[in-house]
Structures are given as C-alpha cells and as structure tokens.
Amino acid sequence: xxxxPQDDCLFCRIVAKEIPxxxxxxxxxxxxxxxxxxxxxxxxxxxPKAHHRDAAALAAADPALAADVLRETQAVADDEQLESYxxxxxxxxxxGQTVFHTHAHVMGGRGLQWPPG
Ligand code: 5GP
Ligand code: ZN
Numbered sequence: 001x002x003x004x005p006q007d008d009c010l011f012c013r014i015v016a017k018e019i020p021x022x023x024x025x026x027x028x029x030x031x032x033x034x035x036x037x038x039x040x041x042x043x044x045x046x047x048p049k050a051h052h053r054d055a056a057a058l059a060a061a062d063p064a065l066a067a068d069v070l071r072e073t074q075a076v077a078d079d080e081q082l083e084s085y086x087x088x089x090x091x092x093x094x095x096g097q098t099v100f101h102t103h104a105h106v107m108g109g110r111g112l113q114w115p116p117g
Pocket of ligand 1: 019
C-alpha cells in the first residue's frame, strides 16, 4: 500500500499541485520538475509521487518505484540532451538533504568536479 501524502511535505504538496512547479516530465508514479535554485544549466528533481523520506527508504519499501525514478532520471538526461551529467540522492542532513521526500537531482550542462565536497 502506498504511503499517504504528508501535509507538511513540500514535495507532496507539489505532487498535489498545491504549490506550483515547472514540471518537465510526469508518469503515473513519478514527477520531474526544475529545481527552484538551480546549481547547473540543467537541474531537475525527479521524485516518486508517493512519500518516502529518502532513497534508502524508497529502495527498501518499493524497489519497482525506485526503478521508475531511476528510469525517469535517464529520460530527463535524454530530453535535455546531456552527454555528461550527475544523478545525486542526498541522504541525511549531514549530506545536505533538506527536503525529506526522496528526490534525485539530475544536473548537467556544465563541467562537474569530482569529488563534489
Ligand atoms: P536536498 O538539499 O534535499 O537534496 O534538495 C532539495 C532541493 O529542493 C534543493 O536543491 C532546493 O533548491 C529545491 N527546492 C526547495 N524548495 C523548492 C520548491 O519550492 N520548488 C522547487 N522546484 N524546488 C525546491
Ligand atoms: Zn512527501
């Protein structure tokens, strides 16, 4: 059974269209929209519509949905014609996670350093 939307979750509210977002792709189970504070020429967030707090929780609870999210990150990279890009799941506040609804950052369109710091 899919987890219920959380009233206090920003990304659940974007899924519910209570908060506007620039949506670039949508499937039955996922949504992709532009980051409000882009850190690269392409900076898109791909989320499962269902609420899971981070990538680890998503993978454990619903691996098929995790695969949907991963597939959509590749679709965004194709749509944006990115040759080189980065997919990031910040997991935990120590790694910079600020929104606790799983999201993949798809970033590209400029050179990216490794390690990211
Ligand atoms: P995190 O730091 O949790 O990995 O990433 C959260 C991301 O969500 C940040 O890159 C931030 O800019 C983005 N963000 C925060 N609030 C909003 C919003 O209201 N709309 C959109 N489109 N992105 C947001
Ligand atoms: Zn949520």
